[in-house]
Amino acid sequence: MRKARNCLLLSVLSLTPILTWAHPAHWVLFDPQRQFNQSYGSVCTDQKRALSLQSKTAKDDQYGAIEASLPLHGIQARAIRLSVSLTTDTEHGKAALWLSVHEGNKQVLFRRAQVVGPISNKPVEIALVIPSAATMLSYGITLAGTGEVHACEFRLDSATSSAHLTDSSLPLKTMIAAINAIHGAALNSELIDWPEQTNALRQVAVMGSSTDVYAEIRRLLGDLRDGHSFVFEPSQKRAQEDHEVEVPALEEVSPRIGVIRMPGLVTASSLAQRAYARAGNAALARFSTASGWIVDLRQNRGGNMWPMLQALYPLFGKGTLGYFEDRTGRRSLAWRAVDRKPLTDTESGPDLSQIPVAVLVSHGTASAGEAVAIAFKGRPHTRLFGQSTYGQTNANRTFMLPDGGMLLVASSFELDRRGTRYRGPLQPDILIADPRAFPTVAIDWLQAESQNAGQ
Numbered sequence: 412m413r414k415a416r417n418c419l420l421l422s423v424l425s426l427t428p429i430l431t432w433a434h435p436a437h438w439v440l441f442d443p444q445r446q447f448n449q450s451y452g453s454v455c456t457d458q459k460r461a462l463s464l465q466s467k468t469a470k471d472d473q474y475g476a477i478e479a480s481l482p483l484h485g486i487q488a489r490a491i492r493l494s495v496s497l498t499t500d501t502e503h504g505k506a507a508l509w510l511s512v513h514e515g516n517k518q519v520l521f522r523r524a525q526v527v528g529p530i531s532n533k534p535v536e537i538a539l540v541i542p543s544a545a546t547m548l549s550y551g552i553t554l555a556g557t558g559e560v561h562a563c564e565f566r567l568d569s570a571t572s573s574a575h576l577t578d579s580s581l582p583l584k585t586m587i588a589a590i591n592a593i594h595g596a597a598l599n600s601e602l603i604d605w606p607e608q609t610n611a612l613r614q615v616a617v618m619g620s621s622t623d624v625y626a627e628i629r630r631l632l633g634d635l636r637d638g639h640s641f642v643f644e645p646s647q648k649r650a651q652e653d654h655e656v657e658v659p660a661l662e663e664v665s666p667r668i669g670v671i672r673m674p675g676l677v678t679a680s681s682l683a684q685r686a687y688a689r690a691g692n693a694a695l696a697r698f699s700t701a702s703g704w705i706v707d708l709r710q711n712r713g714g715n716m717w718p719m720l721q722a723l724y725p726l727f728g729k730g731t732l733g734y735f736e737d738r739t740g741r742r743s744l745a746w747r748a749v750d751r752k753p754l755t756d757t758e759s760g761p762d763l764s765q766i767p768v769a770v771l772v773s774h775g776t777a778s779a780g781e782a783v784a785i786a787f788k789g790r791p792h793t794r795l796f797g798q799s800t801y802g803q804t805n806a807n808r809t810f811m812l813p814d815g816g817m818l819l820v821a822s823s824f825e826l827d828r829r830g831t832r833y834r835g836p837l838q839p840d841i842l843i844a845d846p847r848a849f850p851t852v853a854i855d856w857l858q859a860e861s862q863n864a865g866q
Contacts (some may be wrong), residue, residue, distance in 0.1 A: 426568040426618075429491070430481065431457075437479045438462060438551070447475030447554065455496070455563030456532075464506075464552055465559035476509070478551035481567070483512075487545055488607050490570040490614035492538040498531050501558025508535045508562075510550040512542060519545065522626060523553075532563070538619025540611040540627060543604075570614040582624045584813040586616035589628045589642070592810040596822040598738050599635040621814065628818070637821040639778065639803040645815035656683045658690035659722050661697060667861070668854055669694075669701040673722070675780060676714035684718040691722020692760050699725075699761040703857030705850065706787070707771045709797065713778025720786060724748040728764035732786035735806050735823035736832065743823070746786060767792040767860040769853035772839055773846065777801035781825075781837050788827035792860055796853045797843050799836040 440449040446469035451460040464477050499506050505527050512520035522537045541548070550567070554560045590609055594600055612631070616624050625644050632640040657674040664670050671694050676687050695704075704726060711719075720732065727748040735743035770787050772780075772795055781800045787793050808822040824832050841856070843849055 425571045426492075427571050429486065429567040429569055431564075431566050438477050439479070440464075441476040441478060444469070444473050444475075446470075446473050449477050452561050457564050459563070461498070461561040461563050462552065462565075463559060463561045464554045466554065466557050469554075469556055471556045474553055474555040476551055476553040477562075478549050480547055480549045483541060483545050483548055486569045487541050488543040488611060490538060490540050490611045490618060492536055492568045492570075492618045493550055494534060494536040494564070494566045494568075495552070496532045496563045497526055497535050497552070498533070498561040498563070499526065499558060500529055501556070505555045506558075506560035507553045508537060508550075509553055510537055510539075510548060512539075512545045513547040513549070514542065514544045515546055520630070522623075524622070536619060536623075538615045538623040540608065540615055540630075543607065568618075570611070570618060580617070581814050582619070582621050583613060583616040585621070585816065586612055586624050586627070588810065588812050589624075589631070589818055592808075592818055593631060593635070593640075593820055596808050596810075596820045597635050597637070597640065598805060598821050598824070599637050600738070602636060603631065603634050625816070632820075635821065637805065639805055639807065639821040641807075641819045642812075643817045643819075648815065648817045656680075656687060658687050659694055660690075661694035663698060664705070664850060665854060667700075667702040668705065668857055669698040669703075670705040670707055670850070671695065671723075672707045673711050673719060673780070673783065675710070675712040675778075676718055677712075678714070684715060687718045688721040691719075692724060695723070695725045695763060696760050699763070701766070702861040703767040703769070703854075704763070705769045705771060705853050705857070706783075708776045708780045708784055709771050709773040709846075709849070710775050711777070711780030711783070712775065712801075713780050713803065716779035716782045719779060719783050720746065720748045723783070725760045725763040726766065726768055727786065727790070728762065730764075731828045733782070733788075733828055734826040734830070736826055737823050742826070745828075765791060767857050769793075769857050770795045771849050771853060772797045772800050772837065773849075774798055774801055776837075778803040778807075781833075782806070784837055785825055785827050785833060788831070789829045794841055794856060794860075795837070795839040796841045796856070797839045797849055798846075799838050802836040804833040804835060804837055 447466045450463045452463040453461055455461050493510050495508050507523045507525040509523040511518050524535050524537050552562050615627050628642045656678050660672045662670040731745040733746040772784050781804050804825050805821045806823040807819040810818040826832050843852055
């Protein structure tokens with residue numbers, strides 16, 4: 412299967428070899444713990460001697476590396492592929508092909524392709540796009556733990572063709588879908604030089620593997636500098652769907668003050684979302700005589716905001732809670748606690764929309780947790796207490812990728828019910844330096860506010 416794909420690759424890409432080996436004097440042993448030896452072993456199929464790295468004494472967490480470096484001239488912003496044939500004789504040691512890219516003295520990229528267990532002449536490859544400002548490439552092999560690794564047929568190729576790529580492989584389809592989604596939806600799409608990047612990214616998808624594709628997508632998302640765009644490979648997405656969720660919990664801190672702790676909610680399960688929303692409604696209903704509430708978002712790292720809003724429906728009521736706004740200034744429909752198909756019978760619960768609320772936030776409040784905090788902005792008898800939040804105050808748009816992966820792109824600003832747009836960390840109304848004082852300060856304010864509100 413691999414050979415058939417390579418034949419198609421060669422028919423649509425022109426590859427220029429940059430190197431096929433390096434003189435032995437160019438290889439340098441990196442062995443800070445003095446556990447490894449470098450040698451030149453048996454003859455490879457290309458009649459050159461194998462580069463070998465071995466250790467009989469290294470622990471599993473100790474590693475050595477053999478490396479060489481290459482100045483980068485004329486291949487910046489182009490797709491490259493580093494390949495090697497590896498042989499190992501150990502069941503415990505872990506070997507890898509690796510490369511790193513530098514801009515001056517700064518490392519800007521590092522990639523590794525690891526193999527485990529005994530293998531014989533196994534082809535190992537890494538494909539990537541060289542950054543436009545890169546100056547140096549380092550590459551080589553590593554070994555962690557005891558054993559031996561032998562490397563033959565080192566080769567570094569650069570894709571030079573700009574012709575339209577017709578490979579219909581799943582990695583290329585996935586890359587194209589990701590490029591289109593990021594280009595079309597990302598808030599900071601203009602930070603990426605799309606004419607320079609697009610063809611090279613497509614070439615990586617044809618030259619490399621699914622692992623290379625996702626590594627390049629992650630790099631592309633990093634270039635957006637929004638801190639809130641992610642990609643999940645198919646296995647990661649499945650693990651996320653199977654993840655057990657924590658639901659809101661009630662705590663009574665005084666005869667008249669209740670606390671509802673709102674954890675994050677990262678799941679695609681409708682059953683889990685319904686359980687989350689119902690738990691919040693039930694917690695608020697069980698203590699409907701409270702004169703004030705603390706909504707604790709300090710450990711809410713985000714996820715799906717809609718079940719969170721529905722969980723707090725008794726505190727919000729039916730009104731507008733906020734908006735999304737895309738990079739063109741187009742505003743969404745208003746957020747509401749029943750904005751989507753209700754997960755609970757929300758309207759049967761108590762009306763707590765005029766009850767004083769203290770919202771606790773911290774650096775651990777992120778993403779959807781911050782959106783919930785924004786939904787409280789402008790609510791009567793409400794204050795935010797604590798420390799500045801994490802700073803992911805924009806909304807993701809979800810794209811399903813052809814191979815089963817999932818892409819989340821920061822595509823909208825978040826606005827509160829008054830239309831105020833938020834960027835970066837959300838600042839509390841009342842800053843509290845000592846986290847241990849959060850509940851006490853909030854309770855004092857709630858008791859005073861309850862009296863002012865006539866509770």
